[in-house]
Amino acid sequence: AAGPEFGRNADQLRVVQPPDLLPGDIDANLGAPWIPGSDIEAFAAELFRVDPKSITIGHLKKDAVWSVDAGFSAEKSVAATSEFCTARANANWLLELALNMKTPVIYDTIRGDHGEERVANQEETLAAREKQKLIKERFRAWVFADPERTERLVRIYNDTYNNLRPRLFDGSHLEFDGMNQTISLRPHQKNAIWRAMSSGNTLLAHAVGAGKTFTMAATGVKLKQAGLINKPMYVVPNHMLEQFAREFMQLYPNARLLVASKEDMSRERRKHLTAKIASGNWDGIIVTHSSFERIGMSNEYQQQFLQNQIQQYSDLLVEAASSDSTRRHRNLIKN
Structure with missing residues (x-):
């Protein structure tokens, strides 16, 4: 719509738009996914002093895999x-x-009494x-040396990564029914x-002692009270099961908790536990990492997941076949 x-909306958007980053603020290293393969080809051709057509760079963005297909002149050039x-x-x-963020390791094969x-x-x-370090240094010196290339790459980076304005969340209006009245959450907890x-999903990258357990417990309860979820499950480190449950009950004394111990995940009791999880009206279900890994997914879900993966790679093969991808790059997709 226009x-x-x-006009007022557009003016407000301009006010909060992040300022463009300059070349000195951008890390442009080999393997950066936002740098086009054509620029890597140009760099390699200049580095090895060969015709650009003798080197083809493939980039499988989905799996962050790069390939270098060098012709005879590039393989045998003096620089290479x-x-x-x-x-x-x-x-x-x-x-x-270097493009795949790996370092070389050279092996010797030693023959002994027990084989190679x-x-x-x-x-x-x-x-x-x-x-390899020398190649990386040459790239960093090369990438922003040309004004036209610098302007183009800086534009790509800003349009791709510097185009978001973090939203500020204010949870000061929240009320917490059923919470222990002697406990008051801090502003950063309410905001989280x-x-x-x-x-819908949030990383609590708070320091130790900032009250992440209370934040997670209150989040689950509020989501359930708002009708956004049916029952929250908390997957915690193995050594924190009892501590997490204890602090949860301290915050919500009347909460209906299901705490799954190691014994509950035994072969004999696992089905009973999953039935309790499915049928109970729980305010919180607390399990350990190792216990959670034992809860299997349905065959239907696994089959659907695999079919989706197969379809994605089939689409990649079709896309690669219709483009100028090299045979080596297409083999990366097949493998």
Whole structure:
């Protein structure tokens, strides 16, 4: 929609729009997903002093996998076989590892009484990593050296990542029915609860002692009271089961809690526990990480999940077949 009646909205959006980041504020490293493969190809061609057509860069964005398909001239160029390589680490391989955020390890094969064994060669590995470090440094010096490329990449980065204004959540209006009246939640806890209620998922990246247990307990109760969920489940570290349950009851003395112990997850009692979870009107279900892992998913859900995964990769193959992807890049998808 457009028109003069929306002018006020547009003005307010301009006020809160984040300012563009400058090149010095952006980490542009090899393997950054926002840098186009064509720029990596241009860098590799300049680094190895070969024609850009002799190097093809593939990028499988879904799995964050990069591939380097180097032609004969790129494989055998002076720079690739001397300046940026070692006797046992080709420069194109080092570039591909850098794009995939990996470091090289050189192995020796040792034959002994019990067969062959691969052992890391520390000296060769260190030499290969030094060459890879040199490639990374060259890229950082190259990426923003050209004004046109700098302007284009900075625009891509800002449009892709610097386009959100974090929402501020104010939970001061919340009331907590059934909560222990001797306990008052702090403002940051109320804000976190309101954020969870508004957003659907929330990371409580609070420091130790900031009251995360109370925040989680109150969030679950408020979500249930608001009709947004039926029964909250809390999956806690194994050693915190009793502590979490105790603090929950301290905050909500009349809460109906189901605390699943290790014994409840035994083979004999597991079905009984899941039946209680499904049929009970619980204010909170508390289980440990290891117990939660034992609760299996239905066959129907697993089959649907696998079918969705297969369909996604089938779509990727179709997309790769219709583009200029290299055979090596298509093999990455198949594998």
